[in-house]
Amino acid sequence: MVVGRVIQFTVQYTVPSTKREYGSIVMQGGERLPEACVAEGWVKLREDSRRKDLSEDSERLLEKLESAEASAKSGSKGLWSGQGGLIENSYDLSDPKSFADTHKGSDIDAIVERVLAGDRMVLRLLVSQKKHVQTIVSVAGIRAPKRASTVEGREQPAEPFANEAHQFVETRLLQRNVKVNIIGLTPQNQLVCVVKHPNGSIADFLLQDGLAQCVDFHSTLLGGNMKILRQSEKHAKEKKLGLFKGHIDAQISAADETDVTIARILRADTVIVRLKSGAEKTVQLSSIRGPKPKDEKQGPFDAEAKEFLRKKLIGKHVRLSSDGIKPPSEGFEEREVATITASGKNVALVLVESGYASVIRHRKDDTDRSPIYDDLLAAEEKAQSEEKGMWSPKPPAAKHYQDYSESLQKAKILSSVLQRQKRVPAVVDYVKSGSRFTILIPRENGKLTFVLSGIRAPRSARNPSEKGEPFGQEAHDFANRRCLQRDVEIDVESTDKQGGFIGVLYINRENFAKLLLEEGLANVHAYSAEQSAHANELFAAEEKAKQARKGIWHDYDPSTEEVEDETPEPSAAIPNGSTNGDTSSSSAPPKKDYRDVIVTHIDPSTCSFKIQQIGASSSGALTSLMSAFRSFHLSASAPPSLASSTAPKTGDLVAAKFSEDGEWYRARIRRNDREAKTSEVLFLDYGNGETVP
Secondary structure (H helix, E strand, C coil): CCCCCCEEEEEEEEECCCCEEEEEEEECCCCEECHHHHHCCCCCCCCCCCCCCCCHHHHHHHHHHHHHHHHHHHCCCHHHCCCCCCCEEECCCCCHHHHHHHHCCCEEEEEEEEEEECCEEEEEECCCCCEEEEEEEEECCEECCCCCEEECCEEECCCCCHHHHHHHHHHHHCCCEEEEEEEEECCCCCEEEEEEECCEEHHHHHHHCCCCEECHHHHHHHCCHHHHHHHHHHHHHHHCCHHHCCCCCCCCCHHHEEEEEEEEEEECCEEEEECCCCCEEEEEECCEECCCCCCCCCHHHHHHHHHHHHHHHCCCEEEEEEEEEECCECCECCEEEEEEEECCEEHHHHHHHCCCCEECCCCCCCCCCCCCHHHHHHHHHHHHHCCCHHHCCCCCCCCCCEECCCCHHHHHHHHHHHCCCCCEEEEEEEEEECCEEEEEEHHHCEEEEEEECCEECCCCCCCCCCCCCCCHHHHHHHHHHHHCCCEEEEEEEEECCCCCEEEEEEECCEEHHHHHHHCCCCEECHHHHHCCCCHHHHHHHHHHHHHHCCHHHCCCCHHHHHHHHHCCCCCCCCHHHCCCCCCCCCCCCCCCCCCCEEEEEECCCCCCEEEEECCCCCHHHHHHHHHHHHHHHHCCCCCCCHHHCCCCCCCCEEEEECCCCCCEEEEEEEEEECCCCEEEEEECCCCCEEEEC
């Protein structure tokens, strides 16, 4: 009736002690107050109204009021009705949580009785026609500056723009009807509400004028509506209004967004990325934290969360957007925080949704945060309610890897198992050098040292005081870039004396030893290479690097190699190593030793060949042995073939039948194919090989 209307106010008298003025109001339509209120029975005259000395104007006004009251009484209006019309008005909300749960999500009519600050007010909630509740509420999603107050006798000054925010709300809402949507409670058990002015949410208007800031802890309560408030706050920042008068926008340049490759996973929230230039840097995912290793509940999920991220990202090309730089704190070095997007998905959000990360609660002045911070908070709340990941009451099954390379006995046990398998799935846990790795085999719960067969890579320095071999560090770095934390496959061929496993490592279905050779970061170890099934491949890769003058072959000269092959070995050293003062060494012409031989096999790819010496002691013995072999295998007492009995292992000495003549010869198993039930063998006495059942 009155609020927000233009009126004319006439002062009738003033109380000297309180300096309070009393008078009457005339509305634009001619209605007068308090006559209209008395006539409707909303108020009644004071009992002591006639005891005071009144002026003539006041006396005339009192007579009109007495007449209006008599009319209201005769008409049984308002207070004089005698029944009904009573409203139960409560000033104490005894159970705020129950009240919030009952009315959550529904609009309640209310009247703003008092504005305490820009974000707090006293509301009369019109729960029903007969019941009203008066209580203090907080405006959802914002924090307005604090007004001046007195705490323990000490005056606290008002924060900048506190009075402006208070006046902004008071002039628009005081004594007005509003709509209220209860969304939750504050830690002090005050109602958190969306207060809707007839033109919209009052929080939105405060933010647009820069008279309030968004608060993160209401984000999960508001859901998608929080984005609207963030946009209003952003508008005020851009216009530099109110609280944001001196605000400086964070400038995001093209250099802050780039395509990178994930080189290594350090923790569930921290990765090492490789730039296009080849340089690497450490990046932490914005606004999230992985499981805390020392936390009793979160700690058991640390390894699981790291493995989850490794499977998602390692070796992948992703989009990195820098969100800021975190200064050194709490033992942490300065680090970049960024948003990483893989296959169109925000990686931080995927981690939080899966329960493998929590959301950091930033300070209000901390702007180095994720651009989807509200989505992260909502995802965390959902993961907690669904008990996902580290929010589960049950800890994950502990996974302990047994080190099979700590002793030769353990190595032989696992080696016999792995040799019967083909391309065993594994993960490179650590790169020791260009050709030596620590491998994890999840399905065997095994950890082992793995050495590439058929090659030798230069040794890298193990510590700053040690000097490595030429190109040793380059080989080590190459192996790190290509293999570290990657999913690989291994074929185990044998073990060494220290418990290391020797074999072939496949990365993206390629023999990694071949890749090292092609880059000139290793050379072929001829003897061990010829024992494997990949000799031709390895020799060809080494020759390719030689021709390209790569790595260790950067100064390769084919003519020098030919001369060195023809150079005779030096003569025997003088006893005790003495040269008798002469620093030069004399060399005698080599002694010639001619023998009759027969070429038994020529390798067309490398032009290497195998020979047998002709003579009574050599060829005669071989002839006798072959005759005994033939007789034995033709006899009835000959054992069954291995195809129908125990399967052979790589390196076993066996008797194998040559397909060309059907005869049996001595052979060594090079490789087994369990699926095809065949073995690749090398005939020891002739140097050739073939695949046999």
